[in-house]
Amino acid sequence: MLTVPRTICLGFLAVITVGTLLLWLPWSTSNGQWNPFVIALFTATSAVCVTGHIIVDTPTHFSTFGHLIILLLIQVGGLGYMTATTFLIILLGRKFNLRQKIAVQQALDRRGIQGARQLVRSILGLAFLFEITGTLLLWFIFRQDYGDLRGLWLAVFHSISAWNNAGFSLFSDSLMSYQTSVPLNFVISALIIFGGIGYEVIFEFYLWLTDCLRHWGRPRYLVRKARQMTFSLNFKIVTSTTGVLLILGTVMLLLTEFRSPEAFGQFSLDQKLLLAWFQSVTARTAGFNTVDIGSFRNSGLFIMIALMFIGGSPGGTAGGIKTTTFRILAGITKSTLQGKDVVLLYRRQVPPTLIMKAVAVTVGSMFTVLISTTLIAIADPEINFINILFETVSAFATVGLSTGITSGLTVFSKFVLVVTMFAGRVGILLLMAAIMGDPRPSNIQYPEENLLVG
Amino acid sequence: MLTVPRTICLGFLAVITVGTLLLWLPWSTSNGQWNPFVIALFTATSAVCVTGHIIVDTPTHFSTFGHLIILLLIQVGGLGYMTATTFLIILLGRKFNLRQKIAVQQALDRRGIQGARQLVRSILGLAFLFEITGTLLLWFIFRQDYGDLRGLWLAVFHSISAWNNAGFSLFSDSLMSYQTSVPLNFVISALIIFGGIGYEVIFEFYLWLTDCLRHWGRPRYLVRKARQMTFSLNFKIVTSTTGVLLILGTVMLLLTEFRSPEAFGQFSLDQKLLLAWFQSVTARTAGFNTVDIGSFRNSGLFIMIALMFIGGSPGGTAGGIKTTTFRILAGITKSTLQGKDVVLLYRRQVPPTLIMKAVAVTVGSMFTVLISTTLIAIADPEINFINILFETVSAFATVGLSTGITSGLTVFSKFVLVVTMFAGRVGILLLMAAIMGDPRPSNIQYPEENLLVG
Ligand SMILES: [K+]
Ligand SMILES: [K+]
Numbered sequence: 047m048l049t050v051p052r053t054i055c056l057g058f059l060a061v062i063t064v065g066t067l068l069l070w071l072p073w074s075t076s077n078g079q080w081n082p083f084v085i086a087l088f089t090a091t092s093a094v095c096v097t098g099h100i101i102v103d104t105p106t107h108f109s110t111f112g113h114l115i116i117l118l119l120i121q122v123g124g125l126g127y128m129t130a131t132t133f134l135i136i137l138l139g140r141k142f143n144l145r146q147k148i149a150v151q152q153a154l155d156r157r158g159i160q161g162a163r164q165l166v167r168s169i170l171g172l173a174f175l176f177e178i179t180g181t182l183l184l185w186f187i188f189r190q191d192y193g194d195l196r197g198l199w200l201a202v203f204h205s206i207s208a209w210n211n212a213g214f215s216l217f218s219d220s221l222m223s224y225q226t227s228v229p230l231n232f233v234i235s236a237l238i239i240f241g242g243i244g245y246e247v248i249f250e251f252y253l254w255l256t257d258c259l260r261h262w263g264r265p266r267y268l269v270r271k272a273r274q275m276t277f278s279l280n281f282k283i284v285t286s287t288t289g290v291l292l293i294l295g296t297v298m299l300l301l302t303e304f305r306s307p308e309a310f311g312q313f314s315l316d317q318k319l320l321l322a323w324f325q326s327v328t329a330r331t332a333g334f335n336t337v338d339i340g341s342f343r344n345s346g347l348f349i350m351i352a353l354m355f356i357g358g359s360p361g362g363t364a365g366g367i368k369t370t371t372f373r374i375l376a377g378i379t380k381s382t383l384q385g386k387d388v389v390l391l392y393r394r395q396v397p398p399t400l401i402m403k404a405v406a407v408t409v410g411s412m413f414t415v416l417i418s419t420t421l422i423a424i425a426d427p428e429i430n431f432i433n434i435l436f437e438t439v440s441a442f443a444t445v446g447l448s449t450g451i452t453s454g455l456t457v458f459s460k461f462v463l464v465v466t467m468f469a470g471r472v473g474i475l476l477l478m479a480a481i482m483g484d485p486r487p488s489n490i491q492y493p494e495e496n497l498l499v500g
Numbered sequence: 501m502l503t504v505p506r507t508i509c510l511g512f513l514a515v516i517t518v519g520t521l522l523l524w525l526p527w528s529t530s531n532g533q534w535n536p537f538v539i540a541l542f543t544a545t546s547a548v549c550v551t552g553h554i555i556v557d558t559p560t561h562f563s564t565f566g567h568l569i570i571l572l573l574i575q576v577g578g579l580g581y582m583t584a585t586t587f588l589i590i591l592l593g594r595k596f597n598l599r600q601k602i603a604v605q606q607a608l609d610r611r612g613i614q615g616a617r618q619l620v621r622s623i624l625g626l627a628f629l630f631e632i633t634g635t636l637l638l639w640f641i642f643r644q645d646y647g648d649l650r651g652l653w654l655a656v657f658h659s660i661s662a663w664n665n666a667g668f669s670l671f672s673d674s675l676m677s678y679q680t681s682v683p684l685n686f687v688i689s690a691l692i693i694f695g696g697i698g699y700e701v702i703f704e705f706y707l708w709l710t711d712c713l714r715h716w717g718r719p720r721y722l723v724r725k726a727r728q729m730t731f732s733l734n735f736k737i738v739t740s741t742t743g744v745l746l747i748l749g750t751v752m753l754l755l756t757e758f759r760s761p762e763a764f765g766q767f768s769l770d771q772k773l774l775l776a777w778f779q780s781v782t783a784r785t786a787g788f789n790t791v792d793i794g795s796f797r798n799s800g801l802f803i804m805i806a807l808m809f810i811g812g813s814p815g816g817t818a819g820g821i822k823t824t825t826f827r828i829l830a831g832i833t834k835s836t837l838q839g840k841d842v843v844l845l846y847r848r849q850v851p852p853t854l855i856m857k858a859v860a861v862t863v864g865s866m867f868t869v870l871i872s873t874t875l876i877a878i879a880d881p882e883i884n885f886i887n888i889l890f891e892t893v894s895a896f897a898t899v900g901l902s903t904g905i906t907s908g909l910t911v912f913s914k915f916v917l918v919v920t921m922f923a924g925r926v927g928i929l930l931l932m933a934a935i936m937g938d939p940r941p942s943n944i945q946y947p948e949e950n951l952l953v954g
Contacts, residue, residue, distance in 0.1 A: 302878060344885040345877035352870060375863050382860035383932050387853045398852060399841050405859055406836035409829050416806060423799035424756060431798040432885035478837050 051480035058094065058472055065090030065119045074112035084457055091464045093119035095471035096363055098213025098333035098446025099437075099463060101453040105216045116214055117203055123471070124210025124241075124363045125173055169245050173209065176240060180205035183233045187224070208237035211363045213333020213446035225336035226317050231324050238332040243288060244361035250281045279394045280370065284359040287369035288330070291353065295326030298349045308341035329353035331364040333446030339436075340449040347432050347449065355411070357443045365444030365470050367411050374404040403475075410474035415442050418466045422459040429455075437463070442470035505934035512548065512926055519544030519573045528566035538911055545918045547573035549925035550817055552667025552787035552900025553891075553917060555907040559670045570668055571657055577925070578664025578695075578817045579627055623699050627663065630694060634659030637687045641678070662691035665817045667787020667900035675778075679790035680771050685778050692786040697742060698815035704735045733848045734824065738813040741823040742784070745807065749780030752803045762795035783807035785818040787900030793890075794903040801886050801903065809865070811897045819898030819924050821865050828858040857929075864928035869896050872920045876913040883909075891917070896924035 069086040072078050085102055092099045093116045102108075108116065181201045188204075189197030200216055207214045217223060224230040240248060254277070300322040303309040310318045324336045329350050342350070357366010374396055377389045389396040418438045423431065433449040440447050441463045452463070469477050523540040526532050539556055546553045547570045556562075562570065635655045642658075643651030654670055661668045671677060678684040694702060708731070754776040757763040764772045778790045783804050796804070811820010828850055831843045843850040872892045877885065887903040894901045895917045906917070923931050 343877070343881050344883075344888070345874050345881065348870075348874055348877055348885070375859060378856050379860040379863045382856050383929065383936060387856065389856070401855070401859075402832050402836045402841065402843070405829060405855075406833040409833045416802075420799050420802055423797070423802055427797050427799065429798075430885070431802070431889075434798070435885075475837060482837060 051476045052483075055472055055477060055480040058468070061119070061122055062087075062091050062094045062468070065094055065115065068115045069108075069112060074108055074115060076106060076109045076112075078109075084460055088460055088464055089116065090119060091467050092446065093212065093214065094123035095444055095467040096120055096124045096210050096212040096365075097441060097444040097467045097471070098207075099441055099448065099452055099467065100214070100446075101455075101460060103218050104214055105218055113203065113216065117206055120210050120212040120214060121206060124206075124212060125170065168249065172245060172248060176237060177205050177209050180209060180233060180237045184230070187227065187230050187233070204234070205237060208234050208332065208334065209241040209363070211238060211242050211330070211332045211358065211365075211444070213328075215334060220335045222336055222338070225321060225324075226313075228320065231320055231336070234334060235324060235327045238327055238330060238334075239288070239292075242330045242332065242358035242362045242364035243284060244280075244359040244364075246278075246361050247281050247284050247359065250277060279392055282392050283373050284369055287373050288359060291356065291369070292323075292326055292330070295329060295349065295353050296322045299325055299346055302343055302346040302349060306341070306343055306346070309337055309343070309346065325350070326353065328447065329445065331357045331366055331443050331445045333440075333444075335447060338450075339447050340433075342449075344432055347436055350447070351432075351436055351439050354439050354443045354445045354447070355415075357445075365442070367408050367443075371404045371407050374401060375408060378404075406475055407473075410478065411442065411470075414466060414469050414474055415439055418442070418462050421462045422455070425456045425458045425462070426451075438466055441466040444470050505930045506937075509926055509931060509934040512922070515573070515576055516541075516545050516548045516922070519548055519569065522569045523562075523566060528562055528569060530561060530563045530566075532563075538914055542914055542918055543570065544573060545921050546900065547666065547668065548577035549898055549921040550574060550578045550664050550666040550819075551895060551898040551921045551925070552661075553895055553902060553906055553921065554668070554900075555909075555914060557672050558668055559672055567657065567670065571660055574664050574666040574668060575660055578660075578666060579624065622703065626699060626702060630691060631659050631663050634663060634687060634691045638684070641681065641684050641687070658688070659691060662688050662786065662788065663695040663817070665692060665696050665784070665786045665812065665819075665898070667782075669788060674789045676790055676792070679775060679778075680767075682774065685774055685790070688788060689778060689781045692781055692784060692788075693742070693746075696784045696786065696812035696816045696818035697738060698734075698813040698818075700732075700815050701735050701738050701813065704731060733846055736846050737827050738823055741827050742813060745810065745823070746777075746780055746784070749783060749803070749807050750776045753779055753800055756797055756800040756803060760795070760797055760800070763791055763797070763800065779804070780807065782901065783899065784812045785820055785897050785899045787894075787898075789901060792904075793901050794887075796903075798886055801890055804901070805886075805890055805893050808893050808897045808899045808901070809869075811899075819896070821862050821897075825858045825861050828855060829862060832858075860929060861927075864932065865896065865924075868920060868923050868928055869893055872896070872916050875916045876909065879910045879912045879916070880905075892920055895920040898924050 066083075066086045068074065069090050070081050070083065072080050074086075075081050085107075088099070088101050089108075091097075104113070104116070181198075184201035184205055185198055188200040191197070192200055203214075203216050206212075213220075215221065221230065221234065296319070300310070300318060303322070304318065305311060310321055313321060321337050324334075325339075328334050331354065339347075339350070355366060356372045357368055358364020359369045373391060374389065377391050377396060378401060381387070381389045389401060415435075415438050418441070419435055422429075422434050422438065426434070429451055433451045436447070436449050437451060439445075444467065452460075455463070472480075520537075520540045522528065523544050524535050524537065526534050528540075529535050539561075542553070542555050543558075543562075545551075558567070558570070635652075638655035638659050639652055642654040645651070646654055657668075657670050658675075660666075667674075669675065675684065675688065750773070754764075754772060757776070758772065759765060764775055767775060775791050778788075779793075782788050782790075785808065793801075793804070809820060810826045811822055812818020814822045814824055827845060828843065831845050831850060832855060835841070835843045843855060869889075869892050872895070873889055876883075876888050876892065880888070883905055887905045890901070890903050891905060893899075898921065906914075909917070926934075
């Protein structure tokens, strides 16, 4: 039966299939020959899942037509299946029925569909607004080095890739040649952070801002307004967790790589700060890098792995278990230590079903990473373990950063990465639900029984 | 204020301090000189926490007096603070008051104290019964190679070390010289498994067995009895999970190390099976090894890390997050996938507070492993990452297995391991509660609010 999760997974697979076929064509490669199937499949999956893992050099291997296909796949994958499915329904002129609403709601876990048509328009509008602004700002940087036309194309590509947290680059060394450019670091960081923070947070901030601006002439009202700020729990958790993780990541990477001769060693203090900041931002599942990740020490790589696994925020273009899941897990631990039996976050109680979902997401994610790490470790026994773990977490959290082992992996390991990227993007719970089908409802009540734990 | 968790932690620290002082003495070393402080502290902590991590060769570095001290520390640490504290109270002739009862109950997470004196007697009786049986059986093996007296001492030491899942050995190569001896593998495996499965499970099985034996002459009654078996949820989960993990571990290690030239390569098929089985058993936090763990491939080490992290069962001498915690996490994931809002295990509902506790134990454990891995990776940057991860998980889950890096670590990293062993043995929740003190009770009710997750 074509259940809702199955429809979503199949839709995703359909886009990947079309992308693979297009990238397979001789027009997509720079040498005009048919692309090997593994390369086409891997690149298409990586683009649709906005991961950014690559096994060939994007700028030299693909033609401009190939680059355009990759960019389109990123845009379709990044705007998400939610907008895609909703858009499709609007195009077909059909009204939403309840079942479809639930499907869309499940897909991106939104709290409700209030006017699907309007929401899709807002999301598309937001994406294009940021992407166009990003393009303009990047154009001023790239045109100095590459001229007007080539600079514009580079600006378009990197703006879309950054907003969608895709990590694909038209430079062979990602953004390493701009590692000390403050303007580029600023623009790309902003695109990554806003793209990965979720539409809802931006909408909520926008509504608050316009409300403030409307009463700009009345300072007293503004102060009262500021005191009454009623941001949602989602807003508070996402912004605070993102902020803390960004700063913590910067400080930790600065600590571990400060004297590392290959990573930050030869730079000045403020350059080190910029490098640590950007690498902390990119671990929010973006996947660009301004320093060779392969030159990081074990401790730096391990910190990156932890940051990538947590990932970005829900409702955006980011992957990972998400900041909200992380905070709920931390909240459970804190409550248990305090002997409370409810989980509180910002004076709001977290519903029990949400606790279960957070645990399920984390367990499922860890299980996926565990399986794919073991499989790749078996297939490629000579590769350093932390590089494999970095690779699988990066693929699962749709980050796309790599220590440089991807292209040298066996074909089997590459397929494992393809499946991992897919599972990470559609979400392990949705994927499992798609495989298992709709559960039969059961109303049998069973008695409670205690257990020894821990 | 001396809260209950603090009392328990301090009691543990007191035993470690006494052990450190005793092992410091010149009588404890084989060369008759004062032991370096780091070695005394590390060995005492490792023995009291029944971990088995070593930084010097136990048989050659310590004198027989030193070996006796280590054995006593293992016995005190292994029988647990629960029996120790209870025993202390009995010795002092005081009656249990409610507060002490709760302390003991919290310490080992027992479901209730029904006659503390009787329970302590049963636990001690059980331990000595298994240890004496183990000693006798091991004596038959060791006396052939080491004579009657030396063989007896070896049998006593390894029997107590195995039952308490301590992993200390009087052989420099652990049990590698007996790697193909079926009797030794059988005896040690049995001691490890029963020691790590928890007293309750053994008591429950014993009660069921005696009940069956009492009605041995009435086969009809026996069949009806067998059908009515009302084992506790704890019994069912512990036995089934232990069984599955033992078999799964054997199969997985057989797969990854089958052709590994250094690990299982040169052995026959049934010898490979025996080696895989023993290494799977020892990952239940025992810490003996019959093959060089350092020769394992990355995939084999990673499987061992997963097995060690799950660890043994509560109420026994084993460490790790425990089999029950693991099953509850799996149960939450399954329920979420089925769209249920309660967690069912064997047709019994798991109470919400237990779900929270399982999550807290896991998050706390992962956090501890993450911190100590990062610290050691910073202090010893040249060591292979998987060896560090193996070391910290092994220390936290009180396993004591090592890829051979322990003695070469910096003093700082050794201290990190000491703290990790301690945190792993007293339990991260209890330790945090001891540090934070009693929480102030709060009855304020906060409204629920939904969140985006995963
Ligand atoms: K990415
Ligand atoms: K042990």
